[in-house]
Amino acid sequence: xxxxxxxxxxxxxxxxxxxxxxxxxxxxxxxxxxxxxxxxxxxxxxxxxxxxxxxxxxxxxxxxxxxxxxxxxxxxxxxxxxxxxxxxxxxxxxx
Numbered sequence: 001x002x003x004x005x006x007x008x009x010x011x012x013x014x015x016x017x018x019x020x021x022x023x024x025x026x027x028x029x030x031x032x033x034x035x036x037x038x039x040x041x042x043x044x045x046x047x048x049x050x051x052x053x054x055x056x057x058x059x060x061x062x063x064x065x066x067x068x069x070x071x072x073x074x075x076x077x078x079x080x081x082x083x084x085x086x087x088x089x090x091x092x093x094x095x
Contacts, residue, residue, distance in 0.1 A: 017068035018075070031076040032083075039080065043073045 031039065050066040 014068060014071055017064055018072050021065065021068045021072055031080065034076075034080070036077055036080050036084075039073055039077045043070065043077065046070045046073050 046066065046069045050063065050070060053063045053066045
């Protein structure tokens with residue numbers, strides 16, 4: 001039996017929450033100006049917030065929000081890594 005429907009459901013639900021959290025935090029500086037090292041530190045902080053929310057038995061909604069923060073920071077790291085690799089390829093092509 002395929003897990004695809006469930007996988008799609010959780011990814012779509014998380015995507016909605018991630019977009020909401022990005023909009024709420026749109027006033028903050030863009031991640032393109034940050035280093036991967038800085039974002040890794042932020043990722044660790046956000047994971048600790050998930051752990052705290054679970055340990056404190058916060059609502060499932062609160063835990064979901066913290067997980068969306070983790071996913072957003074991970075996506076930002078992936079974006080910066082991709083951009084860095086793309087720039088390196090472009091530079092190599094110019095040589």
